[in-house]
Amino acid sequence: MGICLSTRIKAESATQIGGNSKYVSTNGNHTGNSSGDGDFVLVSEPPTPQCEGEMLQSSNLKNFELSDLMMATRNFRPDSVLGEGRFGSVFKGWIDKDSFTAAKPGTGMVIAVRKLHQESFQGHREYLAEVNYLGKFSHPHLVKLIGYCLEDEDRVLVYEFMPRGSLENHLFMRGSYFQPLSWNLRLKVALGAAKGLAYLHGAETKVIYRDFKTSNILLDSNYNAKLSDFGLAKVGQSGDKSCVFTRVMGTYGYAAPEFLATGHLTAKSVVYSFGVVLLEMLSGRRAIDKNRPYKQQKLVEWAKPHLANNRKLFSVLDNRLEGQYAMDVAHRVANLALQCISTEPKLRPTMKEIVKELEQLQDIKNVENTCSRTSNGPRQCRQSAKDAGNKDANDAYPRPSASPLHSK
Template sequence: MGLCLASLASPSTRSLRYESKNVSSSKSRYSEIESESVSGLIVSKSGKILETPNMKVFSYVEMKAATKNFKLDALLGEGGFGKVYKGWLHHNTLTPAKPGSGFIVAIKKLNTQSNQGFQEWKSEVNFLGRISHPNLVKLLGYCMDDKELLLVYEFMQKGSLESHLFRRHVNTEPLSWNTRLKIATDAARGLAFLHTSEKKVIHRDFKASNILLDGNYNAKISDFGVAKLGPSGGDSHVSTRIIGTLGYVAPEYMSTGHLYVKSDVYGFGVVLLEIMTGLRAIDIKRPKAEQNLVEWIKPFLYKKREIKSIMDEKLEGQYSIKAATQVAQLTLKCIESNHKNRPSMQHVLHTLESIQAVNVETKKSKKLHPRSATFPHFPQPIYHYSAPMYP
């Protein structure tokens, strides 16, 4: 079973997140949560953003009971925020339940020494507490009891996209091409929803480890700890300090601190590239010229005859070259250096949906016309680029 929350950073990925200033007291910290607002956001056909948070407030005693007093065998992972534990709650009352009864949740527990953690905890409450969408992870509630700050999420059985692409666990099954396309489409739908709300929400740290998968590989975007409301009053960008993960951060944001809605689109393009190649965005274990995936692979995306050579070898025989080429072309648009030339997430979503449709038609065609010597127009065996696998 994979991690329910992808809070563990890969050893080859460096974080750009900052440490915020110290907060003087628990009382002043909690008052900030009440004073912030994400109001004025509209209702979407497939999701909604509420005026006020709609969550259960848990006590610390309840959190201890749900996690067996935060025992080691309940630990799922650890990140900058703190540790993540598996917990059990009753379905109707959301009160603590014995392991094996009720349902599983993921509980993030703030590291009391982490100022960064508090800022992200507050942001999660203010954003995920108001957002409801099938492709965004659901925040069920929170705890702010004395100095203890916790968040309670729905449990995502299959862990993160990152853990599957790069097989952090030996028993993790490699994802098929169809499943990868489905995950990309789900994630695009979630980002498109955020970007089309009245007060556009910019995720700001979109990456493979922040795409979580349920038992049916439905993808949901997680980790809104550094999310920002988009520009207002006719402005095109938000000026803010640089926060994100190296390899996914858009070049204009990295160089100027100007954050655009389409800065998220760049990160999405990087994830598409990881989905195609099975390689990490940044990996210092690769040769120097190949450590940055975008810089290394981007020239191959322009040429149709080169697409086969960059595809993950675990996908051999699963995709049509037409579908792979279309994904490559979409990836190129998303990772454009100039944010103005990148497509909107709505356009990305529509393109991926059409690619999925082409992929389905291709599969039907292959069933009707199996490959044989009497059909010389079928493609010859493909020799793929062989990529090393890193845990």
């Protein structure tokens, strides 16, 4: 029997985020920010199936047997763990690409299997949200949900495997595998993520992706960005209305200040989060980094005064990029990030406008990457390691610490 979820109107109060912890919550959930202004509009849960049986049956997903997934992941062995999420672990597995039955390790199709903790009620809600959203949507920049398993107390989700892992790893981890992402790849990832968000904000979907951050942007073998983890996503409202959430959830450092203060959530809240991620990609710095000097610990506060100043912008740009960019393009990216993190939501661009701007910058980049000829012959274009995006895609790399659907 499925467990029906209540559709009662939410009326809880926003939680406070402390300064000494990345995640702060009174109920074990991630806490975060969001934005918006104007009158509050209290809304109920999304008008989607609220019974777990009804919701699962309405999807076009594969209903896996737990025994098959145990075989596919070698009984959820610890050495198959790809990462740790909020409410469970993610394991690497193999299935036959046609029958979806378990396959021997190293054969068939690679999958990422997320097994949720049995005791987490919030995890169960996120489980249903993942099925509700990813089970219905199909887009090149959203991680594909292949299927699910629900047997007794076991709840499992099966996703496509993302060989390159998360953007977070490539920006912030150090090691022989994680070479610094080139300028060109950063623009490519930013555009892909923006397209995914623009799709979610579209007229037909109207989904507000509440936990946009680098660890939830996964990369395939060609560095195509795909959004993952829809457990905190919500259906948006039409017009100027917005959702109001009294349980403010997300990740500290990424969300717009108004959401933290009011719980008022709009699509422009996500635009702010995108601006923070874009700033991380520009600078190579984390949104919150307690290891830096006090005035540099909050990336937005530190970098914001520098973004509009051509001379000061150099101090923000990641020095590992080694001059791979043209300054006029860097200025435009910095200006876009500055617009996104505006304290006034109405001044932030839409995701559709962001996509258009990044596409124009991609066109400029492509022209600049065309090697100019001199009297001495063609000049080589400068690229960083793995810039082509199709080399050593199946190489193993160190296991990340905490993020869903990471690859080894």
